[in-house]
Amino acid sequence: NAGVTQTPKFRVLKTGQSMTLLCAQDMNHEYMYWYRQDPGMGLRLIHYSVGEGTTAKGEVPDGYNVSRLKKQNFLLGLESAAPSQTSVYFCASSAVSWYYEQYFGPGTRLTVT
Amino acid sequence: SQQGEEDPQALSIQEGENATMNCSYKTSINNLQWYRQNSGRGLVHLILIRSNEREKHSGRLRVTLDTSKKSSSLLITASRAADTASYFCATVFDNYGQNFVFGPGTRLSVLP
Numbered sequence: 001n002a003g004v005t006q007t008p009k010f011r012v013l014k015t016g017q018s019m020t021l022l023c024a025q026d027m028n029h030e031y032m033y034w035y036r037q038d039p040g041m042g043l044r045l046i047h048y049s050v051g052e053g054t055t056a057k058g059e060v061p062d063g064y065n066v067s068r069l070k071k072q073n074f075l076l077g078l079e080s081a082a083p084s085q086t087s088v089y090f091c092a093s094s095a096v097s098w099y100y101e102q103y104f105g106p107g108t109r110l111t112v113t
Numbered sequence: 114s115q116q117g118e119e120d121p122q123a124l125s126i127q128e129g130e131n132a133t134m135n136c137s138y139k140t141s142i143n144n145l146q147w148y149r150q151n152s153g154r155g156l157v158h159l160i161l162i163r164s165n166e167r168e169k170h171s172g173r174l175r176v177t178l179d180t181s182k183k184s185s186s187l188l189i190t191a192s193r194a195a196d197t198a199s200y201f202c203a204t205v206f207d208n209y210g211q212n213f214v215f216g217p218g219t220r221l222s223v224l225p
Contacts, residue, residue, distance in 0.1 A: 004155075035215075042201055042215035043156070090155055098205055098213045099143055104155035 001026050004105035006091050012111045013081045021076040021108050023091030031094045032074040033058075033102065034066060036087040043090060049074055050097075081112045117145070117204040117216035125222040132189040134219040136202030137182075143212075145178060145185050146203045150218070156201065159187075192223045 004025045013019055023032065030051050035043040045058030047066040055066045063085060065077045074093075078085060088109050092102040117138045126132050136145065144163045148156040162169045162178045162185065169176050175188040189196055199218045206212040 040217065042217045044215075045213070092156075101146060101158040101161055102156075102203075102213075104157070106155050107153075 003027065004091055004093055004103050006089075006105035006108050008108060009106065010109050012113065013078075014113055015082060017081050019078050019081065019110075021078075021089055021091075021110075023074045023076070023093075023105060024072055025074075025091075025093040025103070026072060027093060027095070027103065028071070029093035029095050029103070030071075031097060032068065033092045033094075034064070034074065034076045035090045035092065036060065036085075037090060037107075038087050046076065046089075078110075081110075083112045086110060086112045117202045117214060119200070119202055119216045119219040121219060122217070123220045123222070125224065126192060128192060128194055128223055128225050130192055132192050132196070132221055132223070134187050134200055134221070136185045136187070136204075136216055138185075138202075138204045139183065140206060142180070143205045143207050145176075146205065147174075147176060147185075147187050148201045148203060148215075150199045150201065152198070159200075189221075192221075194223050194225050197221060197223045 007022045033048045034046040044060050049068040052071040067075045088107045090107050091105040094100045094102045117136045120135045146161045147159040150156045160171050160176050173190045178185045199220045201218045203215045
């Protein structure tokens with residue numbers, strides 16, 4: 001099993017450009033999450049999904065959109081990138097609910113110039 | 114904020130020594146989890162302790178939970194250079210909506 005995979009691994013955007021980050025998991029997990037991690041900080045939740053076709057806002061959702069059209073995929077979109085969105089983005093999934101361990105992808109390092 | 118807070122922010126020890134890091138939180142939890150992050154990598158789950166448990170072990174890891182003090186500790190015994198990483202606690206609450214919050218982490222350096 002590949003677990004949780006993320007594409008791309010690195011990306012550089014100019015201010016105002018858009019892009020989509022793809023997260024895929026092969027563990028048949030219901031819950032999926034997008035986090036951002038900034039230097040010296042823990043992870044902050046951007047959006048999450050509790051099942052196919054559902055999405056919900058986390059702690060820092062502004063400037064991001066998500067979609068979960070298929071159970072195994074969770075997409076994170078940046079509509080108009082800003083330098084404040086320079087960060088490392090992690091996707092994670094968990095089997096049933098918040099109460100269980102999360103499995104993380106390797107991360108996407110995004111730089112917005 | 115309901116966020117868990119790790120202490121210390123950074124810890125440097127010699128190989129073979131024990132490392133202890135702490136996590137404090139503010140409201141009642143369902144469970145508390147510890148994760149490790151090696152530099153440039155994703156987080157890896159280490160151990161989960163439920164609110165009705167006081168201690169759990171996994172290999173060289175020992176986690177304790179004191180719900181009266183709203184705190185947890187992670188002990189790594191006989192540390193190795195490969196234990197060098199950042200360690201995060203995540204607190205899970207019984208709320209609707211987002212109820213899983215990470216602390217800012219403890220950076221552990223194990224010197225050979």
